[in-house]
Amino acid sequence: MHELSDIYEYLRWRKRFPTVWCRGCGIGSIMGAIIRAVKDLEISKDDIAFVAGIGCSGRMPVYLDFNTLHSTHGRALTFATGIKMQRPDLTTIVVSGDGDGLAIGGNHFIHAARRNIDITLVLINNAIYGMTGGQVAPTTPTGARAHTMPYGNLEEPFDAVQLALAAGASFVARSTVYSIVQTTNYLKKAFSHKGFAVVEIISQCPTQFGRLNNMSDPRQMLLRQKEQAVSLAAAKGMKEEDLEGKIITGIFRQLEREEYAATYRGYVKDLQAEMEG
Amino acid sequence: MTLNRKTPEGYPMAFIQGNEACVYGAIHAGCNFFAGYPITPSTEIAEGMARDLPLVGGTFMQMEDEIASIGAIIGASAAGGVAMTATSGPGFSLMQENIGYAYMTQIPLVIVNVQRSGPSTGLPTSLGQGDIMQARWGTHGDYTAVVLAASTVQECYNITIRAFQLAERFSTPVIVLFDELVGHMREKVVLKESSNKQPVQRKFPEVPPEWYFPYKEPLDMVAHPAPFGGGFRYNMTGLVHDKSGFPTALPHEVVHRLDTLKNKIMMHCQEIWEWNEYHTKDAKYLIVAFGSAARAARGAVETMRNTRIKAGLIALKTIWPFPYRVLANMAREAKTKMVFVVENNMGQLIHPVREALPHTIAVNTISRYDGHCLDPYEIVHKIKEEIYA
Numbered sequence: 001m002h003e004l005s006d007i008y009e010y011l012r013w014r015k016r017f018p019t020v021w022c023r024g025c026g027i028g029s030i031m032g033a034i035i036r037a038v039k040d041l042e043i044s045k046d047d048i049a050f051v052a053g054i055g056c057s058g059r060m061p062v063y064l065d066f067n068t069l070h071s072t073h074g075r076a077l078t079f080a081t082g083i084k085m086q087r088p089d090l091t092t093i094v095v096s097g098d099g100d101g102l103a104i105g106g107n108h109f110i111h112a113a114r115r116n117i118d119i120t121l122v123l124i125n126n127a128i129y130g131m132t133g134g135q136v137a138p139t140t141p142t143g144a145r146a147h148t149m150p151y152g153n154l155e156e157p158f159d160a161v162q163l164a165l166a167a168g169a170s171f172v173a174r175s176t177v178y179s180i181v182q183t184t185n186y187l188k189k190a191f192s193h194k195g196f197a198v199v200e201i202i203s204q205c206p207t208q209f210g211r212l213n214n215m216s217d218p219r220q221m222l223l224r225q226k227e228q229a230v231s232l233a234a235a236k237g238m239k240e241e242d243l244e245g246k247i248i249t250g251i252f253r254q255l256e257r258e259e260y261a262a263t264y265r266g267y268v269k270d271l272q273a274e275m276e277g
Numbered sequence: 278m279t280l281n282r283k284t285p286e287g288y289p290m291a292f293i294q295g296n297e298a299c300v301y302g303a304i305h306a307g308c309n310f311f312a313g314y315p316i317t318p319s320t321e322i323a324e325g326m327a328r329d330l331p332l333v334g335g336t337f338m339q340m341e342d343e344i345a346s347i348g349a350i351i352g353a354s355a356a357g358g359v360a361m362t363a364t365s366g367p368g369f370s371l372m373q374e375n376i377g378y379a380y381m382t383q384i385p386l387v388i389v390n391v392q393r394s395g396p397s398t399g400l401p402t403s404l405g406q407g408d409i410m411q412a413r414w415g416t417h418g419d420y421t422a423v424v425l426a427a428s429t430v431q432e433c434y435n436i437t438i439r440a441f442q443l444a445e446r447f448s449t450p451v452i453v454l455f456d457e458l459v460g461h462m463r464e465k466v467v468l469k470e471s472s473n474k475q476p477v478q479r480k481f482p483e484v485p486p487e488w489y490f491p492y493k494e495p496l497d498m499v500a501h502p503a504p505f506g507g508g509f510r511y512n513m514t515g516l517v518h519d520k521s522g523f524p525t526a527l528p529h530e531v532v533h534r535l536d537t538l539k540n541k542i543m544m545h546c547q548e549i550w551e552w553n554e555y556h557t558k559d560a561k562y563l564i565v566a567f568g569s570a571a572r573a574a575r576g577a578v579e580t581m582r583n584t585r586i587k588a589g590l591i592a593l594k595t596i597w598p599f600p601y602r603v604l605a606n607m608a609r610e611a612k613t614k615m616v617f618v619v620e621n622n623m624g625q626l627i628h629p630v631r632e633a634l635p636h637t638i639a640v641n642t643i644s645r646y647d648g649h650c651l652d653p654y655e656i657v658h659k660i661k662e663e664i665y666a
Contacts, residue, residue: 046510075344
C-alpha cells in the first residue's frame with residue numbers, strides 16, 4: 001500500500017494541482033501508477049530521465065520531480081535514445097500518446113524496438129488526439145467518430161502490441177486504466193527490464209472520444225474497458241470472432257536480448273583495449 | 278588514421294578533405310557524441326566519426342533519419358554530452374523543428390551543413406551556398422542563430438573547434454556551413470589542437486540543487502541548464518518557460534525568455550565575429566564572400582590588384598550574427614564606392630550586406646547557381662563591367 005505522502009514525494013513542490021487534464025481523464029491515474037512503480041523499485045529521483053512528447057501525456061513531465069524533458073511532437077524516443085547512450089546509468093522512461101508514439105513517431109518506435117535500447121515506453125492509448133480537440137488517431141477504431149472523421153473512421157487502427165512484437169521489443173505488455181494495479185505491476189516489470197519495453201495502457205478520453213461516441217461519462221468508459229479486457233491466457237482459448245472488439249491484456253513478451261547501450265559500451269571498451277594492446 | 282607527418286613545430290599535419298578535417302576538429306574539440314544519417318556530400322563526416330569516436334570513448338549512432346539524429350544529439354547534450362551532427366540541405370530541412378527546440382531550451386550543439394545546390398534534392402554532388410538564410414531563419418519563431426562558414430580545409434578544422442567552444446560558451450546550437458567544394462577538397466591541414474589540454478566540457482552549476490534555477494540568467498545573460506543526472510532536477514521544455522523551466526504564458530515572462538535568446542548572442546557579437554580580409558584598407562571595390570566563393574574572390578582581387586584596380590575582399594567566417602558594424606566601418610574607412618557580393622546562390626548574402634551599408638554605396642551581386650564553382654576571371658569580368666558601365 002502507498003500513502004499519499006509517498007505520492008507527494010515524487011511531485012514537484014512548485015507545481016500545484018489541479019493538473020491540465022480534463023475530469024475523468026486516464027492520464028492522472030497512469031501518472032499515479034508510474035509513481036507507485038518507481039517508489040516500489042526504490043529508484044532515486046536523480047537517476048530517472050523522464051521524456052515525453054507532445055499532447056495530453058506530454059504535460060506529465062511538469063508534475064513529476066525527475067529529470068524531465070518535454071520534447072517535440074513524436075520525437076520523445078529519439079531524445080531518450082540520446083540520453084540513454086550518453087548516460088546508460090539513468091533509468092529512461094518515455095511517455096507518449098497514441099498519436100505521438102504511433103503516428104508522427106511511428107518510425108522512431110519501430111527503430112527503438114529494433115535496437116532494443118534500454119528505454120521504457122509508456123504508450124497511453126486513448127484512441128484520439130485529445131489536446132488538439134478530438135481528431136482521428138491511428139488507433140481510433142474503424143467506425144468511431146472523430147472531428148476529422150465526422151461520419152465514422154474508415155481506416156484500420158494500429159495494434160501497438162503487435163507492432164512492438166514484430167519490431168523486436170523485448171518486453172511488451174498491455175493493460176487498462178481500469179485495472180490500475182495490474183498496470184502498476186507491468187510498469188514495475190518494464191522499468192526493471194533491460195531492453196526496450198513497451199507498456200500500452202488503454203486509457204479513456206471522455207471529453208473528446210467519449211463525447212463524440214456517446215460515452216461522455218468517464219465511469220461508462222472505464223466500465224467498457226472492464227468489459228472489453230480479456231487476459232492473454234483467456235484469449236488463447238477463444239475464437240477469433242469472439243475476440244472482435246476485445247482488448248487483450250497481459251505480458252506478451254519478456255525475454256533477455258542484447259541491450260544496445262550496454263553492447264555499445266562493450267564495443268568501445270574492446271576497441272580501446274585493442275588499440276592499446 | 279594515424280597522423281605521422283609533423284610540421285617543424287611538432288604539430289601533426291595531413292593532406293585531407295574538408296569533411297575529414299571537420300572530424301579531426303570535432304574529436305580534438307572534445308566531441309563525444311555523434312548521431313547522423315548518411316547524406317551526400319556530408320557522409321565522410323559520419324564515416325570519420327564512426328571510425329574515430331569509439332576510439333576516444335565516445336558514442337556514434339546512425340539513426341533512422343535526420344529528425345532522429347538531431348533528437349538524439351539534443352538528448353545526449355541534455356545528459357551532458359558534447360554532441361554534433363552533420364548533414365546536407367534536405368536533412369537540414371528535416372532538422373529545423375528540433376533545432377528550434379534546442380534554441381528554446383538552450384542546449385549546446387554543433388550542426389554541420391555541407392551545402393549542396395537546392396531546392397529539394399537539387400544537385401546532391403554539386404556545390405551550392407543557398408542555405409545561409411535557412412541557417413538563420415529555418416525554424417519558426419524569433420531567435421538568434423550563430424552560423425559559421427569555412428572556405429579552406431584548414432578553416433574546416435579550426436571552425437569546427439570554434440563551433441564547439443561557442444556552443445558551450447553561449448549554450449546554443451551553432452551551425453557550421455561548408456559547401457560541397459570545401460567539404461570534398463583536399464588541402465594541407467595543420468592539426469594544432471591534437472593534444473588539446475582543454476577540451477570542451479559541460480559545466481555543472483555551483484549552487485546547491487535546492488537553490489537551482491536552470492534558466493536564471495547571470496549578468497552575461499547566458500544560462501547553462503545543468504546536464505541530467507547530476508542531482509539538479511528540472512523540467513526542460515520547448516514551451517515558453519520561466520526560470521524554473523515550467524511552461525508560462527505570462528507576458529512579461531514570455532518577453533523575458535525571447536529577449537534572452539536574442540540578447541545572449543547580440544551582447545557578445547564581437548566575441549563571435551571573425552573574418553579574413555585582403556587589401557581592404559583602400560578597397561574602392563569591395564567583395565564580400567564566404568565559403569568556396571571567397572577562394573575565387575581572392576583570386577579575383579589579386580588579378581585586379583595586378584591591373585591597379587583597388588579591389589579588396591572580406592571573407593566572412595561568421596555569417597550570423599552578421600557583422601554589420603565591421604562591414605560598415607571597413608567601407609567607410611576605405612571610402613568604398615562599390616560592393617560586390619559573390620556567392621553560389623541567386624543572391625542571399627546581399628540582403629544583410631545592403632542593410633549594413635549606406636545607400637550611397639552600390640551593392641551588386643555576382644552569383645552562380647549551376648552547381649559549379651565561380652571562376653576568378655568571371656568575377657573580374659563582371660566587376661569591370663560594373664566599374665566601366
